[in-house]
Amino acid sequence: MDVFTRLESEVRGYCRGWPTVFTTARGSTLRDENGRDFLDFFAGAGTLNYGHNDPALKQRLLDYLAADNIVHSLDMHTAAKRRFLERFDEIVLKPRGLDYKVQFPGPAGNHAVEAALKLARKYTGRETVVSFTNAFHGMTLGALAVTGNSMKRTGAGVPLGHGVTMPYDNYLDGRTPDFLLFETMLDDSGSGLDKPAAVIVETVQGEGGVNVASAEWLRGLAGVCERHGILLIVDDVQMGCGRTGAFFSFEDAGITPDIVCLSKSLSGFGLPFAITLMRRDLDVWEPGEHNGTFRGFNPAFVTAAGALEDHWADDGMAERTLAKGGLVRRALDEIALRHAGEIADVRGRGLVWGMETRDPRTASRICAEAFGRGLLMETSGPNDEVVKLLPPLTTTEDELARGLAILADSVAAVQAAGPKETGPKETGAAGARAAGGPGGAGAQAGPGARAAVHA
Amino acid sequence: MDVFTRLESEVRGYCRGWPTVFTTARGSTLRDENGRDFLDFFAGAGTLNYGHNDPALKQRLLDYLAADNIVHSLDMHTAAKRRFLERFDEIVLKPRGLDYKVQFPGPAGNHAVEAALKLARKYTGRETVVSFTNAFHGMTLGALAVTGNSMKRTGAGVPLGHGVTMPYDNYLDGRTPDFLLFETMLDDSGSGLDKPAAVIVETVQGEGGVNVASAEWLRGLAGVCERHGILLIVDDVQMGCGRTGAFFSFEDAGITPDIVCLSKSLSGFGLPFAITLMRRDLDVWEPGEHNGTFRGFNPAFVTAAGALEDHWADDGMAERTLAKGGLVRRALDEIALRHAGEIADVRGRGLVWGMETRDPRTASRICAEAFGRGLLMETSGPNDEVVKLLPPLTTTEDELARGLAILADSVAAVQAAGPKETGPKETGAAGARAAGGPGGAGAQAGPGARAAVHA
């Protein structure tokens, strides 16, 4: 692995917690170059909801490529794009009564976010965007300004402006009424809160520690936005495409965001692809006002259309996800009960689950034990204190059971080993996030964090 | 095409100038759904330097996918990534004596730019980045702040800070010595120029109007940076990967940037892919300090490694590009001579060429005529006044000759039709850029441009 150390930037992360070289993958299994198989409870951080190399999607992709269909086309019209738009309209939008227009803002989730923020600011003529504690919306400068993690924020190298942070659901443990501060400030012309263009929210904060907003809280938020003429942006990059059960994670709450960001599992095959959905009347873009080279990647149109056809023609996927989620919850609850000294909380929705450890280092140790036993899981949360389970939605019940058993063993092994004296720096092979996730341990930017590394 | 109008955002651009639906593509030819072929002098805005669906790369891609090799892997180690790193080192870096480390900052060129800007600011502890008039570095907020186009900038919806603009080579028609203003301000502690972290520059400004920096000017710039301890970032997203002849566009000038951004043709096949190269000692990133979902897209590693093996093992590609460039230049000079009333200037390098028209609307009319004759070209420049030629480097001499003949006919047709009274709004089927490129006509942000679209 010398070549990685010698040539790849120190910024690399996941490879530090999972020190092997992967070669092939299928469904919920990855194989490394030593022929060892790993069960995948990570799913490309939510990018592989239908597993690795879904055969039907793969066939569509191979057929498309083999026939010399067009691959790269910016925002020219192509047959593949038309088919995607038609399928998305028929299978996703129309059945849900959603009258959105679709923007192709670039291939990544942060492009969907950057476009959403621009549009909200342009439409309203305002600048402030409200985001929430422990939000994660991406690393480009606009998206980073509405992201909570201090290590990431410090990485910007410039102050991040035009954003205001409000407490997420249950952030203060129910010790203050929801939206009391936010709405009081909105109603008070002396509050110092410049009237926001938009609120951007994740219904479940995956990177932030698997924090789950209740349906009631989401409805409350939508109500605040409506009463004050603020646009509501749901960043469904990680939680959309069925992760929580329904296609959109906000469906259960019965709300209709003004703008929606989708990416990750949208292509269904791990291909870079993102869209920004906007209420029809918000589409005030000038032609070309936001552009980008890879905003028309036809292989992604093909697999994305295929994924909708294969997985979302009926409610089966959603129902199975919820059923599997129940299975996961029960297993986690049992582990938490057995190891109450280590595990502080279990929370999740659909097939995203978090198990918060009392000592932040425990979560990384559990993930490291699991890796040793052939299971990939990452940590999340501001102190990497949450073991995060994000299996492909297509993971079989047997696989889930197998993975959960490994997890139980891993927790038991960590408990048996007792508390470690080592600080976070020495946890070597620990969970990927300890070193490279969105918020490494000790991420709090100390005094002088902005100082020069070199003079 | 109703589905596009009904469902795709108004932000769509190229499709307006090229009103058809494309299906397949091979080499330098695209075919639409009516079976009509178009010769491609656009090349995905520089993404398809080796043409559409290069058969050898396609085979590699099909083989990789068919064997269930891993597709999506964030920044885990994979065999495909290793192979890419090794090939890049052997074929690109070592022969050129470049000791860079490689960051995978996300799939798009603007990710490479955002990462470069962050790193430069972190390393130096400074905030200001100097860019140039008519620069184009991308649409995410950090990249947009160093981009010149006023329509794009206004789209940000917030003021763009931490940047200072200096005149590009020949911006003032030689009426002022190069870098006189820049270096005087750097030397003057009262100049108001906060000491910059970095300078970011394109060696040829493609979107900005095919403005070509001379080797002497580039060397001068590198000297200013060195004397003042400012990092030099070359954004080689569009001009790298052989567009100007050599693999990097800065090689001819004999300079070594501190940071280099690559994307577009890097995958060789139109797949979303980008890297940021940094001088080894600049690699002060913390693990995970900059991350992103699609920063490990294995199919792109595969085709990128293949493209290097196939096209860059020797100097043939560079030599052929320069030879073809000479052919283009001669043809354009001839056209300019014949139509001196319409054509103001011909400029370019390698296989990027621009033909500036005296009346900005003429360029769009020429591109529209060319489209009607089966040739795809876009306009560029702040007023879309430049016809831009960006054929695949693998375009044959016959194809070049055919395309240039169409271009000549198109110019002649526009001249014959005489000046049009119509303003830019009515030019309907005109060149793609007139409606959707980086700077539509009338892009100058007028008074009140920041005002709300809706109350």
Added chain:
Amino acid sequence: MDVFTRLESEVRGYCRGWPTVFTTARGSTLRDENGRDFLDFFAGAGTLNYGHNDPALKQRLLDYLAADNIVHSLDMHTAAKRRFLERFDEIVLKPRGLDYKVQFPGPAGNHAVEAALKLARKYTGRETVVSFTNAFHGMTLGALAVTGNSMKRTGAGVPLGHGVTMPYDNYLDGRTPDFLLFETMLDDSGSGLDKPAAVIVETVQGEGGVNVASAEWLRGLAGVCERHGILLIVDDVQMGCGRTGAFFSFEDAGITPDIVCLSKSLSGFGLPFAITLMRRDLDVWEPGEHNGTFRGFNPAFVTAAGALEDHWADDGMAERTLAKGGLVRRALDEIALRHAGEIADVRGRGLVWGMETRDPRTASRICAEAFGRGLLMETSGPNDEVVKLLPPLTTTEDELARGLAILADSVAAVQAAGPKETGPKETGAAGARAAGGPGGAGAQAGPGARAAVHA
């Protein structure tokens, strides 16, 4: 008064609520050019704590000027400055065990604030400053960024950055524990709160509506700052110099701020004068790093030293202020009891008192009635809903009784007249603040508030 209308900018404010021309003043009485006397419960918005034209201070000033002593001296050493420093040290600092250094940052309170913010940022190397809902710190760009009022903020014409707003004491009516949000966010590296350089706070928010922070809350705030290494700045511009009883308004709470801003009554005579006090070890300024033409105004040194000698040699001033405050409180409580349908709350400390009306327009009507009866009072609060009493500390008990009787009559008259249908625009001669104070009615910046007034 034509000359004012014709020549003075529309920005003029107080003159709209008090439509007469004043000529002379003495103690707590102003006289207009018609020879009519007005009792002053306004005191130059807190600038005239010792009344108008205090005879002893006046004599010192006349003597100083008559003898051709130096008037203007920037930050040269002068005998007058030395005397002020000595007196300030002996009478104010030493007896309170305060080891502050003194900066002369310019003649106005906002200069004291701007210098405090700069110093806090320089010392800590951080940028964010936390301020509170309904804070008022001044109109220059740095001070405005930590001010709450939306009309004032919009006046900046640029986004105001580097600030975060937290709820002031009792802002949420006790429905959430003090500092729960603030400290939770400080402790959470994912909260999105960039570690602050400083907190800036008024112990009583005069402009914000006479909101009184409890001693407990202030101690809690000081504790948060200490635990997190954040500097505590008390803006004592309006509440210092004895307004709340003790010389500094924070003394009663038993806290020691890191930085203190003083101005308004500091000169004791209405002369422009301000100082910034800083903990000795915070004095990291470079010579001349912050400067300004009027940072050495000797007549103000003279009257300021005199005011300390005359009024602060013992505890008499503080004791009398508290006694008079009790008198005011009893009278206001009585009015509130009698007019419970109009008056919602009475609050204050020392000799700053507010009477909040249920209908915001009532406060302005009361002030207008009072003006008609010869009493000057302004409104405050985000909706001008608070009648604010700020009499000179030297107002006699008889004068206080007389003014409070006028106030009682005014409230009765407004109640008798019944609710008015007129909106705020038509209240003509209403309280000064309705038109010109720091937050006029309807100050909430609506959508598009940033839009151009003229193209």
Added chain:
Amino acid sequence: MDVFTRLESEVRGYCRGWPTVFTTARGSTLRDENGRDFLDFFAGAGTLNYGHNDPALKQRLLDYLAADNIVHSLDMHTAAKRRFLERFDEIVLKPRGLDYKVQFPGPAGNHAVEAALKLARKYTGRETVVSFTNAFHGMTLGALAVTGNSMKRTGAGVPLGHGVTMPYDNYLDGRTPDFLLFETMLDDSGSGLDKPAAVIVETVQGEGGVNVASAEWLRGLAGVCERHGILLIVDDVQMGCGRTGAFFSFEDAGITPDIVCLSKSLSGFGLPFAITLMRRDLDVWEPGEHNGTFRGFNPAFVTAAGALEDHWADDGMAERTLAKGGLVRRALDEIALRHAGEIADVRGRGLVWGMETRDPRTASRICAEAFGRGLLMETSGPNDEVVKLLPPLTTTEDELARGLAILADSVAAVQAAGPKETGPKETGAAGARAAGGPGGAGAQAGPGARAAVHA
């Protein structure tokens, strides 16, 4: 002088170069507590155009104060304010055909600038303000953002935005046509120059090194502004009130700014006072949108009106200033001729003159020598390389001759002493600006300048 060292912040400046304690002053003479007299070629940095303690103005002031006329009145109407407005209209505005409205923005020059910037941004709905290399507009955050000096800028502790710097007249030694860059960028929608709200300019840059803009250049600038719909703000804080001859420094150029800032010598007596003048139709302020405690300081109204009556009723002041300026110029030219090895340039206008030294340290040594001989002068320019002469306009020809003789002796003494090896730190008693002026030696902010002083 222990008290100063012990109690006054390290930010103090002028006192370091002039290490004595001043007591009285009259006309162009200051006296220290040892009874030593100093001739004043500094004039409070331009605040004392009519000398210290002008007897006629003093009498007005004493009379006003003695009669208990109102001193402090915010923006209430007072008889003193009316008289000032009438006199200003009759003596200054009407004879010059200027139809300005008058704002009282606060007592300091930076208040006049902050108000001007706010108004320009509000009126135009744009944010960018163009300023010039080596501009000095003040230390509050808005004014500082358009100030050039790097040491001052770094003192802000936050990045300074919304400003663009253009080269001042002759900045590039005539090697580039005036406004070529500026106007090319304005005309080019791809230039990256966001359309400015305003240009702010000093006709002579006093702090920046006595850089004199030619009338032709000023007219050119006014033309650029007019053609592009940009407001022109002249900051006449230091150069107004007759410093260059005419009352306004821009009169000679025949231009009419849209907004004018006045302060310093406006009160005529060293009292803190400032106004912002605006073209009548620009007065789009809301009542109270910009406020401040000391925006109505009646003693300053009184002396300001008196100064206009006494000094500006006819052209005598302007004529005498120009005559005296000629006298100074001749003397300086002679010195420069005699000491061509030390003196690089002599420049100025009216009664502001600069003598640039070849070695920056020479200027401070000359000022130190002059101080020893009883003459006060400061240095200016980014490296304190310019000896700056700013005598009161009322200085007699005899006094001028005496001061110029001292200056000649001082230069000769410095030349005789030969080059000093000492660095700037050791020049102890050198010119005031070396330690405390707007730009001390070594002001260039090095790498990491933003870093924390203390953790």
